[in-house]
Amino acid sequence: MTARRRVGVMGGTFDPIHHGHLVAASEVLAWFDLDEVVFVPTGDPWQKAARAGRAVSPAEHRYLMTVIATAANPRFRVSRVDIDRNGPTYTIDTLRDLAAEMPDADLYFITGADALTNIFTWRDVEELFGLAHFVGCTRPGYEMDPAAIANIPSDRVSIVEIPALAISSTDCRERTERGEPIWYLVPDGVVQYVAKHRLYTSALEGDTA
Numbered sequence: 001m002t003a004r005r006r007v008g009v010m011g012g013t014f015d016p017i018h019h020g021h022l023v024a025a026s027e028v029l030a031w032f033d034l035d036e037v038v039f040v041p042t043g044d045p046w047q048k049a050a051r052a053g054r055a056v057s058p059a060e061h062r063y064l065m066t067v068i069a070t071a072a073n074p075r076f077r078v079s080r081v082d083i084d085r086n087g088p089t090y091t092i093d094t095l096r097d098l099a100a101e102m103p104d105a106d107l108y109f110i111t112g113a114d115a116l117t118n119i120f121t122w123r124d125v126e127e128l129f130g131l132a133h134f135v136g137c138t139r140p141g142y143e144m145d146p147a148a149i150a151n152i153p154s155d156r157v158s159i160v161e162i163p164a165l166a167i168s169s170t171d172c173r174e175r176t177e178r179g180e181p182i183w184y185l186v187p188d189g190v191v192q193y194v195a196k197h198r199l200y201t202s203a204l205e206g207d208t209a
């Protein structure tokens with residue numbers, strides 16, 4: 001019997017993808033000796049307009065930025081499973097689809113530790129833990145409350161500290177809106193993609209994919 005592959009799964013809106021995401025994926029890949037990390041951009045939300053004040057950029061833009069950002073790394077790839085499924089993205093569906101696609105793989109779901117603490121609001125929690133090991137990344141300045149993950153089976157979750165990267169997509173969007181640079185916060189190709197398609201500038205709200 002051949003050894004099972006070890007595959008990281010990094011879900012996200014990636015609007016835009018930034019170096020925080022890439023460092024987190026790279027660190028978890030090294031720590032857990034993974035064969036690859038699959039980035040999975042979320043699908044478009046049902047109601048695009050008037051949702052908490054901001055529409056998420058079209059999925060094709062977010063997908064292409066993720067491809068551009070990961071293309072040079074032979075251990076990174078991008079999956080369209082969430083984009084090609086209709087409706088909002090639930091982690092359970094992502095993991096079910098990827099498990100079916102890669103029956104020979106053990107999955108490691110990589111997420112922010114803050115998102116991990118909300119896990120009991122997620123759907124189908126019991127099945128989730130059967131489908132993947134969960135890796136929570138703590139951000140700088142983030143104090144993990146041990147009680148927050150006390151209910152998660154300890155063999156199904158790990159917490160990893162990611163080095164000084166206080167980068168968020170929200171900050172990248174706000175900087176672009178204000179006309180400030182995002183160079184070095186995101187990969188060069190993503191800076192150029194954002195400019196080319198005029199994403200995150202309220203004047204035009206970007207072009208459609």
Ligand code: ATP
Binds near residue numbers: 014024115165167168
């Ligand atoms: P937004 O500001 O729009 O919420 P974001 O920067 O949190 O965006 P997401 O696409 O929401 O980016 O994040 C995808 C995943 O990456 C989430 O699990 C999130 O917690 C994690 N993540 C985001 N930023 C970082 C970072 N700087 N370091 C480590 N993990 C991160």
Ligand code: MG
């Ligand atoms: Mg976020």
